[in-house]
Amino acid sequence: MIFVISALIALLFILVAIQLGLTKKKQKQQFQSTLTLVAIIKRIIGLTQKHRGLTATYLQGNQSASTDIYALRNEISGLIKQTNELEQVNIESRWEAYLDHWQRLESSSMGLTAPESFKQHTSLIGTLLYLLQDVAEHIEFSDMEQQLKDTHFLWREFPQLVEYIGQARAVGVATATKGESTQIDKVKLGYLCEKINLMSDTVFNKLSAVAQVSENSQLNQAKQACLQLVSLINEQLIKPNKVSIGNQEYFATASSTMDQCNTLLDNELNAIVNKLG
Amino acid sequence: MKSMIALPALVLIKAFGLKQGAFLIIFFNLAGYLYIALSPEAYLPVTLLCGVVMSSLILSMLVCLLDELFTIDAILARASQQHDDSELIASTPSILTNHLKSVFDLTKEISRERDKLEEYFSEMKYSSLQMIDSANKVSVNATEQSAATESTAAAVNELTVSLGEIVSKFSRVNEAAERATDFAHQGSQNISDLVAEFDMVLKDVGDTQQAITVLGESIETVLSLTSAIQTIAEQTNLLALNASIEAARAGEMGRGFAVVADEVRNLAASSRETADTISRHMADLDSQRNLVADKMHQVTQRSQTCSAKALSTSEILNHIESESEHSKLQVIEVSAITTQQSKATEEISRSIERVVEGAMENASIAQQTSTVADYLRTLTTR
Numbered sequence: 001m002i003f004v005i006s007a008l009i010a011l012l013f014i015l016v017a018i019q020l021g022l023t024k025k026k027q028k029q030q031f032q033s034t035l036t037l038v039a040i041i042k043r044i045i046g047l048t049q050k051h052r053g054l055t056a057t058y059l060q061g062n063q064s065a066s067t068d069i070y071a072l073r074n075e076i077s078g079l080i081k082q083t084n085e086l087e088q089v090n091i092e093s094r095w096e097a098y099l100d101h102w103q104r105l106e107s108s109s110m111g112l113t114a115p116e117s118f119k120q121h122t123s124l125i126g127t128l129l130y131l132l133q134d135v136a137e138h139i140e141f142s143d144m145e146q147q148l149k150d151t152h153f154l155w156r157e158f159p160q161l162v163e164y165i166g167q168a169r170a171v172g173v174a175t176a177t178k179g180e181s182t183q184i185d186k187v188k189l190g191y192l193c194e195k196i197n198l199m200s201d202t203v204f205n206k207l208s209a210v211a212q213v214s215e216n217s218q219l220n221q222a223k224q225a226c227l228q229l230v231s232l233i234n235e236q237l238i239k240p241n242k243v244s245i246g247n248q249e250y251f252a253t254a255s256s257t258m259d260q261c262n263t264l265l266d267n268e269l270n271a272i273v274n275k276l277g
Numbered sequence: 278m279k280s281m282i283a284l285p286a287l288v289l290i291k292a293f294g295l296k297q298g299a300f301l302i303i304f305f306n307l308a309g310y311l312y313i314a315l316s317p318e319a320y321l322p323v324t325l326l327c328g329v330v331m332s333s334l335i336l337s338m339l340v341c342l343l344d345e346l347f348t349i350d351a352i353l354a355r356a357s358q359q360h361d362d363s364e365l366i367a368s369t370p371s372i373l374t375n376h377l378k379s380v381f382d383l384t385k386e387i388s389r390e391r392d393k394l395e396e397y398f399s400e401m402k403y404s405s406l407q408m409i410d411s412a413n414k415v416s417v418n419a420t421e422q423s424a425a426t427e428s429t430a431a432a433v434n435e436l437t438v439s440l441g442e443i444v445s446k447f448s449r450v451n452e453a454a455e456r457a458t459d460f461a462h463q464g465s466q467n468i469s470d471l472v473a474e475f476d477m478v479l480k481d482v483g484d485t486q487q488a489i490t491v492l493g494e495s496i497e498t499v500l501s502l503t504s505a506i507q508t509i510a511e512q513t514n515l516l517a518l519n520a521s522i523e524a525a526r527a528g529e530m531g532r533g534f535a536v537v538a539d540e541v542r543n544l545a546a547s548s549r550e551t552a553d554t555i556s557r558h559m560a561d562l563d564s565q566r567n568l569v570a571d572k573m574h575q576v577t578q579r580s581q582t583c584s585a586k587a588l589s590t591s592e593i594l595n596h597i598e599s600e601s602e603h604s605k606l607q608v609i610e611v612s613a614i615t616t617q618q619s620k621a622t623e624e625i626s627r628s629i630e631r632v633v634e635g636a637m638e639n640a641s642i643a644q645q646t647s648t649v650a651d652y653l654r655t656l657t658t659r
Binding site for chain 1: 288289291292293323374377378381385389399400403404407411
């Protein structure tokens with residue numbers, strides 16, 4: 001009898017150990033899937049921001065932007081297809097909301113007014129930013145969260161900073177294309193400049209404290225790029241009524257600032273993936 | 278010690294999940310009770326061991342759950358104190374993660390709504406500040422514009438008054454031009470009369486010249502007659518001399534004849550003297566006549582020059598009259614234009630007054646807008 005009981009208890013321990021191993025493996029797979037999803041969503045956000053900027057310049061009369069817009073749409077479609085294959089995305093209700101909104105916006109964006117297009121794109125990007133946070137929080141609530149201490153801002157404030165720069169790019173490029181800055185444009189751009197200044201201070205201070213791979217020179221460079229963009233907006237788009245800067249020049253400058261910030265963010269995210277993966 | 282007690286339940290929950298882990302512990306306990314109830318007394322140590330295992334599992338589960346609850350309480354208390362949902366992530370519990378995540382999701386959605394509102398208010402605040410700034414600028418500009426427009430209105434009023442005076446002056450200029458036309462016309466007529474008079478003078482001068490010519494001829498005749506008298510007087514003197522000689526030759530007989538001859542000679546001398554005097558006077562007269570003829574010639578020439586100049590003057594006066602007429606018409610036209618300008622400036626003056634009123638109203642509206650925007654700003658910062 002003792003033998004039977006001992007055997008049962010041993011079997012129980014073995015079963016628990018096997019189950020524990022299986023659970024850990026499943027969690028790791030889910031974790032990897034989550035990291036992939038975070039990277040894809042971040043990429044989709046970047047492309048949608050670019051789509052917003054190009055649509056804004058197209059709606060202000062720059063017909064040549066349509067080629068780039070269609071190329072962006074193809075790229076986004078590919079990423080959506082890739083995302084749909086991930087099991088993790090099925091539990092995210094915001095993904096469905098994004099898909100629905102994107103399909104509607106994709107078919108109608110070329111016929112909208114510039115302000116309406118900006119509003120729709122910004123709302124869509126807002127959904128994506130929330131989705132990024134939601135997905136990234138699965139990582140934070142996982143068993144490995146202790147290794148991700150103080151990285152919350154990487155999917156909250158940092159993408160928001162890039163989004164503010166993206167909004168400034170979209171509003172600014174439309175203003176540069178039409179060649180004049182209305183009072184509404186000035187208020188919008190002034191507000192965005194204020195937000196970029198505040199958010200860049202917060203983000204770069206936090207990043208300099210927890211940066212894993214980014215060097216101080218890169219941080220300073222990105223911070224300077226943000227300050228220069230704000231200065232450019234003030235000098236070229238807010239102070240004068242007649243805008244002299246070319247839309248392509250402005251788009252390139254703003255895109256370069258976004259790229260510098262995105263590079264920092266990508267590097268940090270890749271470092272987390274490498275660390276946890 | 279606490280973690281050692283909690284370990285069995287923690288392992289089960291980690292391996293199977295909270296529900297399944299709890300179910301397994303309950304199952305083991307039920308199986309244990311069944312075994313204790315049915316086991317023979319001979320296996321007392323086994324029964325006791327079974328009891329210890331059952332108790333330790335329940336104790337482990339209780340410790341585990343209580344520990345989790347305390348952890349969650351502490352996390353919620355910190356999050357509540359700091360009003361920051363990121364605190365919920367900062368120290369995640371071991372087994373009630375999903376429960377905490379549900380709380381986190383709930384607070385996250387609330388904080389997202391709050392953030393949206395904050396963003397909205399922040400944008401409204403910024404826009405209100407811009408609006409206040411713009412309204413203040415509008416107010417300043419409107420006040421300056423009002424002052425400038427008032428000055429302009431005053432200037433236009435002065436201009437209107439000046440134009441009224443100009444119209445009045447033009448009316449006087451018009452009257453003067455009319456008078457000038459009349460004078461020119463009168464002058465022209467007088468000159469024409471003068472020319473006619475000159476013509477008459479020329480005619481008279483011609484008649485006078487003719488009379489002088491006739492006078493000259495008469496003087497010539499008188500002179501030739503005087504010369505004949507002189508000749509007669511000389512011949513008479515010679516005859517008287519011859520008679521005196523003959524009388525002397527006759528002696529006493531011829532004495533009386535000598536007296537007569539002397540008397541005749543005296544008469545001849547007297548005749549000659551008279552003839553000489555006449556001749557001298559006639560020569561003087563002729564000289565005077567020639568002088569008069571010369572003068573009359575000069576008078577004729579001057580009269581002709583005067584007549585020509587009078588004709589020229591008449592033409593000039595006619596021209597002046599024509600130009601005066603033209604000037605009068607121009608003055609009438611300019612006067613009409615100035616009257617229209619005067620009316621236009623009056624209209625401008627009225628319009629500027631309306632602009633001044635509008636500017637003052639704008640300044641007031643801008644000030645009100647600024648006040649409303651300021652109120653809006655205070656609402657967004659509450």
